[in-house]
Amino acid sequence: MASPVSSIPDTQLGLTSGEVQLLRQHQQIALSHGGQSSSRAASNASSQGRLLLDPTSLQALSLHFDRLMHAIQQRWQQLTEQTEMATQIQYDRAGNALEMADAEIRRFHNILRQIDELEIEFDKIRRIGEIVKGFRARVEALDQRI
Numbered sequence: 001m002a003s004p005v006s007s008i009p010d011t012q013l014g015l016t017s018g019e020v021q022l023l024r025q026h027q028q029i030a031l032s033h034g035g036q037s038s039s040r041a042a043s044n045a046s047s048q049g050r051l052l053l054d055p056t057s058l059q060a061l062s063l064h065f066d067r068l069m070h071a072i073q074q075r076w077q078q079l080t081e082q083t084e085m086a087t088q089i090q091y092d093r094a095g096n097a098l099e100m101a102d103a104e105i106r107r108f109h110n111i112l113r114q115i116d117e118l119e120i121e122f123d124k125i126r127r128i129g130e131i132v133k134g135f136r137a138r139v140e141a142l143d144q145r146i
Helices: 015-033 036-047 057-146
Strands: 007-009 050-052
Touching: 015 036, 015 057, 036 057
Parallel strands: none
Antiparallel strands: 007 050
């Protein structure tokens, strides 16, 4: 059982009840790696509303939190890398989409230019047709006179 000197009442830590509960859980986890006697001592202290503060339990808790922080940092790094990759992929896709859109716009402008050229040719042909009609009318008029 933990001695009163090596434990402290939960209320003296200035933590919320949720934070105290979380601290107790992590102390149990940390001490379970150190052996059953340490885990039992933490369990007994917890049942009395106290947390162990002896050097062994504090060192175990510190090592546990160091491992936990390392795991969080690794996960954070993985997520950061995944985010960067996803961002780069989207950037590349957006760039490709812009290039494709620009190519389609150029193609559309080319089609419009060709339509304009065809309209000019149609106007020329229409004028030639009118001239031909005029010549034919003159030829018919001359033919009737002769």
